[in-house]
Amino acid sequence: METPLSFAVYFLYFICGVTVLGLILLLALKLRHIAADKQEKTCLEKYKDYFIYLQAYGEEEERLKLPPGNLTRREKQIIQKKLFELLERFTGIHRQKLIVLCVDMGLEELDLNRMNSWWKWTKIDAAFNLGMMRSGKAVEGLLHLLKKSDFDSTIFIIARAIAKCARSEKDLRQMVELLAAHRKNCHQLIVDILGDSHLDTGPLLVSFLKEEDADLIKIGLIGLSSHAQPNMDPILHELVDSADKEVRIKVVKLLCRDVRYLTDKNVNLFMTHPDWELRSIMAKAIGALGLSQYIPLLKRAVKDPHWWVAHNSTNSLAQLQVEGFMALCAIMEEEKDSRVREMAHQVVQKELERGKHNLVDLDQQISYNQKLYFYQKWNRKSMKTVHALEK
Amino acid sequence: MSNLVATLYQLIEASESSHFRCGIILVSCKDLSVEGLETVKRDLAHNSSKEEAHYAFDQNTQVLSIFLKHQKLSDTHFHALLVKDYLQNANLLAGSLLIASFEECTRATGQLLRSMHHAVMELAGVGEIKLFDPQAEDAGDSAASILLVNHDEAVNEFLSIYLERKGYQVIVANDGVDGVQKYQEMTPDLVITDLNLPIMNGYQMIERIKHSDAERGSKIVILTDKRLEEDVKKSFALGASDYITKPFSPVELAARVKRLIS
Numbered sequence: 001m002e003t004p005l006s007f008a009v010y011f012l013y014f015i016c017g018v019t020v021l022g023l024i025l026l027l028a029l030k031l032r033h034i035a036a037d038k039q040e041k042t043c044l045e046k047y048k049d050y051f052i053y054l055q056a057y058g059e060e061e062e063r064l065k066l067p068p069g070n071l072t073r074r075e076k077q078i079i080q081k082k083l084f085e086l087l088e089r090f091t092g093i094h095r096q097k098l099i100v101l102c103v104d105m106g107l108e109e110l111d112l113n114r115m116n117s118w119w120k121w122t123k124i125d126a127a128f129n130l131g132m133m134r135s136g137k138a139v140e141g142l143l144h145l146l147k148k149s150d151f152d153s154t155i156f157i158i159a160r161a162i163a164k165c166a167r168s169e170k171d172l173r174q175m176v177e178l179l180a181a182h183r184k185n186c187h188q189l190i191v192d193i194l195g196d197s198h199l200d201t202g203p204l205l206v207s208f209l210k211e212e213d214a215d216l217i218k219i220g221l222i223g224l225s226s227h228a229q230p231n232m233d234p235i236l237h238e239l240v241d242s243a244d245k246e247v248r249i250k251v252v253k254l255l256c257r258d259v260r261y262l263t264d265k266n267v268n269l270f271m272t273h274p275d276w277e278l279r280s281i282m283a284k285a286i287g288a289l290g291l292s293q294y295i296p297l298l299k300r301a302v303k304d305p306h307w308w309v310a311h312n313s314t315n316s317l318a319q320l321q322v323e324g325f326m327a328l329c330a331i332m333e334e335e336k337d338s339r340v341r342e343m344a345h346q347v348v349q350k351e352l353e354r355g356k357h358n359l360v361d362l363d364q365q366i367s368y369n370q371k372l373y374f375y376q377k378w379n380r381k382s383m384k385t386v387h388a389l390e391k
Numbered sequence: 392m393s394n395l396v397a398t399l400y401q402l403i404e405a406s407e408s409s410h411f412r413c414g415i416i417l418v419s420c421k422d423l424s425v426e427g428l429e430t431v432k433r434d435l436a437h438n439s440s441k442e443e444a445h446y447a448f449d450q451n452t453q454v455l456s457i458f459l460k461h462q463k464l465s466d467t468h469f470h471a472l473l474v475k476d477y478l479q480n481a482n483l484l485a486g487s488l489l490i491a492s493f494e495e496c497t498r499a500t501g502q503l504l505r506s507m508h509h510a511v512m513e514l515a516g517v518g519e520i521k522l523f524d525p526q527a528e529d530a531g532d533s534a535a536s537i538l539l540v541n542h543d544e545a546v547n548e549f550l551s552i553y554l555e556r557k558g559y560q561v562i563v564a565n566d567g568v569d570g571v572q573k574y575q576e577m578t579p580d581l582v583i584t585d586l587n588l589p590i591m592n593g594y595q596m597i598e599r600i601k602h603s604d605a606e607r608g609s610k611i612v613i614l615t616d617k618r619l620e621e622d623v624k625k626s627f628a629l630g631a632s633d634y635i636t637k638p639f640s641p642v643e644l645a646a647r648v649k650r651l652i653s
Contacts, residue, residue: 056556094641
């Protein structure tokens with residue numbers, strides 16, 4: 001009859017057995033890893049002279065010759081790894097020649113076949129390799145794989161491979177649409193992936209702005225912040241009234257990067273917009289772009305109920321040379337709201353402090369002296385007022 | 392004139408009228424009998440049937456020469472890989488290999504062939520493949536020197552091979568301290584450095600170099616993956632002459648190096 005003690009003993013035997021099996025498995029994996037490492041070192045040593053040959057004649061007209069002798073599959077993979085190391089570091093003819101060599105060695109064919117594997121990780125590895133080889137033949141398969149994949153980190157490996165292999169704008173569009181369909185907030189990453197393509201993505205990004213899908217619009221707007229395109233004003237102005245707040249913010253950010261888009265009408269519109277984010281962006285842009293004609297607008301905006309708008313407006317005034325500084329002094333003198341006065345005072349103090357350490361340039365020195373003069377003038381005046389009130 | 396040089400010269404003389412391009416491989420071998428040489432010829436011809444090759448072996452110096460008609464340097468180099476593999480497997484390899492190529496084989500003068508013959512006998516190691524540059528030989532010891540400071544071994548290896556092929560003398564350092572030390576030892580014409588370096592970063596190294604050798608002022612090229620304008624600005628402020636970001640085009644780099652050195 002089974003007693004609890006004998007049951008416990010059997011259980012302990014079982015646990016020991018499992019532990020021993022686990023250790024054997026770990027040891028086997030370790031030995032396998034060491035053997036693979038050794039094999040790799042031997043192979044790299046064997047083809048050391050061949051790699052020197054590859055690196056020495058990368059810019060000759062003729063194709064690079066294949067490694068001498070018959071290569072095993074494992075040797076091909078080790079050589080492929082070394083070729084990828086070089087591919088990642090170079091552009092131009094050297095990269096092209098290495099890609100052609102990969103095709104000549106049958107590495108592209110090998111990975112195209114691996115894309116049909118049952119194992120997900122084999123497919124992902126093959127997708128990565130095909131991306132490295134800029135294989136146009138792989139695009140269809142990669143798009144199919146991306147379509148079938150669930151949302152996890154591997155879809156970005158596939159997407160990057162598609163971007164590298166893309167033959168036309170259409171391939172890139174399909175890839176972006178498939179990624180955007182997951183409705184995850186990864187627009188910046190998608191734009192970064194598009195940057196891996198050798199194609200000009202500017203027209204594609206502009207075309208996203210005409211889409212209904214807010215995610216595609218956001219991708220377009222993020223992408224265009226670093227790929228300026230001409231004649232975008234009509235599309236951007238339509239998007240200022242978008243129902244999606246994030247889109248509105250991104251559009252105004254984009255418009256505020258270029259002074260050509262900032263007409264009087266636009267500046268007034270954005271400075272009085274119901275979204276505080278838009279008012280804040282516009283206030284900041286006036287200072288950054290040095291638009292001193294809008295000082296009166298900024299003077300009004302320092303009284304904005306939203307702190308960020310008031311803060312950016314005061315800081316922008318400080319950026320607008322002596323005129324802006326004078327406006328800040330005027331605010332300190334005329335404004336009744338102590339919160340606004342205090343904010344202006346802090347910015348004035350900061351500006352004077354900064355000016356003290358920045359006197360290398362003669363223009364900067366003159367500007368600082370003028371600011372200091374106005375400040376002292378304002379200070380004397382306010383002191384007189386205080387004394388008069390005291391008497 | 393040694394037997395080997397004479398044989399090579401005869402081959403060139405015999406075909407002087409055609410002005411064709413040719414490649415020459417010289418390799419130190421173990422003693423080869425006449426039958427042994429015939430076997431080598433037969434086996435190598437079997438391995439690389441396309442090339443028209445002539446073989447000669449000098450018993451005195453034990454140097455095997457292979458004269459390849461219509462072969463560029465790249466083809467000659469590749470042929471040398473096959474030769475090396477074969478000799479190594481046949482246990483006949485005794486030293487290193489020296490290869491050269493001539494646009495017109497009449498340019499391979501007796502003097503150059505003699506220099507090659509001497510050079511192959513003086514080569515250290517076994518199985519190394521060295522390039523013989525006839526132009527450098529003519530120009531003497533006036534190659535411009537480049538110090539390469541990079542932590543990336545693949546880039547170091549590639550640029551050493553590539554720039555040496557372009558006729559520069561390249562010295563490699565793996566970190567900033569090593570870079571400063573090698574700079575002081577050799578005072579190169581140009582320094583190609585990364586900004587991300589262990590022990591002493593690129594900026595610190597440039598400052599040291601500029602401080603230690605303000606008069607000579609070697610040109611400095613930055614080769615880095617840092618793309619921020621702040622890094623570019625700082626590098627130029629410290630005295631860099633050029634700034635290249637990775638991944639880079641070796642052709643473009645070589646053009647910039649040439650402009651700076653000239």
